[in-house]
Amino acid sequence: MLVSKLDKTTAREKSIRKSIGLLTQNLLVTHQTLETTSPGVLCCILIICDVCFQNPDFESSSIVSLSLPELTGKLKDGSLQPDAVLYALMEKALEVNKNLNCSTEFLMESVAQLEDIKTQKKGLLYGVPISIKDNVSYEGHDTSCGVVSKLGQPALVDSVVVKVLKKQGAIPFIKTNIPQGLLNYDCSNPIYGQTLNPCNLQKSPGGSSGGEGALIGGGGSFLGIGTDIAGSIRIPASFCGICGFKPTAKRISARGISSCIKGQNSVLPSLGPLARDVESLALCMQALLCQDMFSLDPTVPPIPFNQEVYESSEPLRIGYYENDGYLQPSPSMARAFRETKDLLERAGHTVHRHTALTVVIHVLFIVTTCLMYIVCVLCDFRKPSPIDPCIRNQDMILSTPGFIMRLISFVLKPFVSHEIGYIQEVIAEWRRLNVDVLLCPMLGPAYNFTYCGRLNSALSYTSLYNLLNFPAGVVPVSAVTEEDEAQLSQYTGVHGDMWDKLFVKAVKGGVGLPVTVQCVSLPWQDEMCLRFMREVEQLTAKNKLTRKY
Structure with a gap:
């Protein structure tokens, strides 16, 4: 009618x-x-x-297909209005979420925020809708971390990062899924279920910022905020074919970030952006590293974004390693790494082999094992929450008698105090080689379901830089080929043990999936890392190694 x-x-x-x-x-x-x-x-x-x-x-398609730099330009010159952009992205996010189950909540305060930003029209991210990981506090909304016992405890105030984003004109509009307790690099929990990979619905999106990776990779967000303590930004970025950046810990305020792990200070979490391209990551970092954040959290070093370093075009001195001596790269990882290294050499950059990191990699796992037991002692999320299948292996550890865990923790704890020595050792080797940045393989391609919880050894390529507190980011450079897939049958790994065999099963069936490389720099040289990531992105794009997903 x-x-x-x-x-x-x-x-x-x-x-x-x-x-x-x-x-x-x-x-x-x-x-x-x-x-x-x-x-x-x-x-x-x-x-x-x-x-x-x-x-x-x-029509939302013409808006959501823009790059973030294009979008901010149109918002600033008035050819696009913030409400049109928000509604377009809401529509796309609904569609993506229907297919991938990547969100935990839509933030309807974003609609009310439109009125505020219309009157001010300022900030580097004016009118840009942004997604945030579930554990990033937003006033009036839960930060459950995928744990039933943390439901019904809405945040009383915004986290510092949300406050700064709002001051820069950004509009947080959606929260995204995570693994239960943030204890896995998959993305599933008993509350919101399993998130799927936008490149292949039969694959994991990675974690723990897996909802961000899936939403951005699926086109439902221009820019998102995640956290990284063992690769939790870089792994979903790699699995979903987008860019992700882990800054130096404490470069961005962690106030208002929820966690199930309290009292663990040996490896600090880093907040960082995920986006479709490196320029968007840099814009986000520039927006966050401002006086507002330094005032809201005086414990953050007041170091603004160094645009001059980021925009530099001077040739780089690049260190590299092809294998960390702990996990042999998959055929696609190894090929993509070699192709990228060759491109950098041909572009006039100086490349040196770096060996020191393989020395400390085994010690890293002693330390992280110790930390895992500390987590098990301190983490009370099991009560009264059901356990997600993705963290079943961790639950087995949680079920170990307390006196055994305390004994193992006591035996391993002295190794944690050696951490500073190892950091200085790596930096000394870095200085000896006189390199600016480091190129290394990045875990991939995306796993089949259930394998993330069974392959903690594969975190060697990411968690090392959390221990060292070096900024690190990932850039898509290629895709898995039929030849890569065929070569898996000859994969033997470093040790030829059950973990190497499990890794083959995890990555099998990945033809067409994105493959990335990892870029690293020294602590507090985040802009140098981003500059290196941009160089890799531009070179691979020119040589048509990247594909459209």
Whole structure:
């Protein structure tokens, strides 16, 4: 009856069909019934339906396909309005979430925030919708970490990073999924379920910032904020074919970041951005490293973003290693690394082999094993929460009698005090080689489900830089080929043990999946790391190693 009273133009009919489609697809298919639909998702759907109804020509595809630099330019010159961008991204995020199950909550305060930013029109991220990981506090919303016992405890205030993003004009609009207790590099928990990989629905998106990786990789966000304590930004970025950056710990304030692990200071978490390209990562870092953050958290060193270092075009002195001596790279990892190294050499950069890191890699795992037991002692998330299958191996450790865990922790604890010595040893070798940055393989391609919890040894390529507190980022450079896949049958690994055999099973069936490399620099030289990442991105794009996913 309503339709018959409307102006039956083609555009209006299209608008109505689009509105009805949004309702039926997102309510009936994704959530089955109205009763089980979260208020945030329901409000988001109704807002988009209203926008489509009021604006028959509204098309989100032209907006969501923009790069972040293009988007910020259009927002600043007024050719795009913040409300159109927010609604377009909400619509896309609903679609992506229906397919990938990557969000935990839509933040409807984002709609109210539109009115505030319209009056101010300032900030490096003016009008840019941003996604945030579940454990990043947003006032009035849970930071559950995928743990049932942490539900119903909404944050009283925004985290510092959210406050700074808002001051820079950004609009946090969605929170994203994580593994239970953040104790895995997959992305599944008993509350929100399993997140899927946007490049292949049969693969893991990585974790623990897996919801961010999936949402951005699927086109549902331009920019997201994650956390990284063993590769939790870099692994999902690698698995989902996007860029991710782990800054030096404490470069960005961690105030208001929820965790199930308290009292562990040997390896510090880093907050950092995930995005579709390196330029977006740099823009986010520039926006965050401002006086507002330094005032809100005086414990953060007041070091603004060094644009001159980031934009430098001087030839780089690059150290590298092809194998850390602990986990042999998969065929696609090794090939992508070699191709990238060759491109850098041909571009005029100086390349040196770096060997010191393989010396400390075994000690790293003694330290991280010790930390795992400390986690087990301190973590109380099991009560009364069910255990997700992805962390079943960790749960077995949690079930170990307390006196045994205390004994092992006592035996291993002295190794933690050697950490500073190892950091200085690596820096000394770095200085001896006189290199600016380091190129190394990055874990990939994306795993088949359930293997992340069984292959902690594979974290050697990422967790080392958390222990050393070196900034590190990943850049997509290639994709798995049929030849890479065939070579898996000859993969023997470093030790030829059960873990090497398990790794082959984890990465099997990856043809077409993205492959990345990892870029590293010394502590507090985050801009140098980003500059190196940009160089890798530009060179691989020129040589058509990257693919469109």
